[in-house]
Amino acid sequence: GAGVSQSPSNKVTEKGKDVELRCDPISGHTALYWYRQSLGQGLEFLIYFQGNSAPDKSGLPSDRFSAERTGGSVSTLTIQRTQQEDSAVYLCASSPTYGWDEQYFGPGTRLTVT
Amino acid sequence: AQSVSQHNHHVILSEAASLELGCNYSYGGTVNLFWYVQYPGQHLQLLLKYFSGDPLVKGIKGFEAEFIKSKFSFNLRKPSVQWSDTAEYFCQRRALTFGSGTRLQVQP
Numbered sequence: 001g002a003g004v005s006q007s008p009s010n011k012v013t014e015k016g017k018d019v020e021l022r023c024d025p026i027s028g029h030t031a032l033y034w035y036r037q038s039l040g041q042g043l044e045f046l047i048y049f050q051g052n053s054a055p056d057k058s059g060l061p062s063d064r065f066s067a068e069r070t071g072g073s074v075s076t077l078t079i080q081r082t083q084q085e086d087s088a089v090y091l092c093a094s095s096p097t098y099g100w101d102e103q104y105f106g107p108g109t110r111l112t113v114t
Numbered sequence: 115a116q117s118v119s120q121h122n123h124h125v126i127l128s129e130a131a132s133l134e135l136g137c138n139y140s141y142g143g144t145v146n147l148f149w150y151v152q153y154p155g156q157h158l159q160l161l162l163k164y165f166s167g168d169p170l171v172k173g174i175k176g177f178e179a180e181f182i183k184s185k186f187s188f189n190l191r192k193p194s195v196q197w198s199d200t201a202e203y204f205c206q207r208r209a210l211t212f213g214s215g216t217r218l219q220v221q222p
Contacts, residue, residue, distance in 0.1 A: 045211070100146065
């Protein structure tokens, strides 16, 4: 079946511009996660959604970052007024439920802020 | 806050050598532990997981891990590595907490 998909695969933007990153999770998965992967830094948790509950935003590094999940499916991560330190690979994952299942990862979006 | 530590950042081995990658987790809370692998240019994928029961867990591609509660450890092992095991390996604790990763390079 279809896995987690993300778009775009690569995004180059100028400092100060806004960007939107999209994630399509596996159908039926109630949990959706966003992570940021920087070279040598591992995976940094950003935000997760579980069903209809309020998202856990505790990992968002600043108020320039926000995310939404529409209809319990597709999610969009928005970064406003991008900075060079935002350059990283942004990974999305989904799982049947939160915490008790493996996560299925998408291919990521490589964001470069110039 | 829960945390996971991977102390080996970069490991270089020759083919057929044995592998052990360290993973230590912080005390407290639910202990669901996972190892993921990211092959060059590919998605992160699950190698194995531990929730409870037999502390020796077997995963795909000949990998195994042992949960040692007294040491707060969940080390990944493989008796004989292959060049195709070259990848980055991540230990995870219950959904949100990943270690910083270990880059494994296997030389033919």
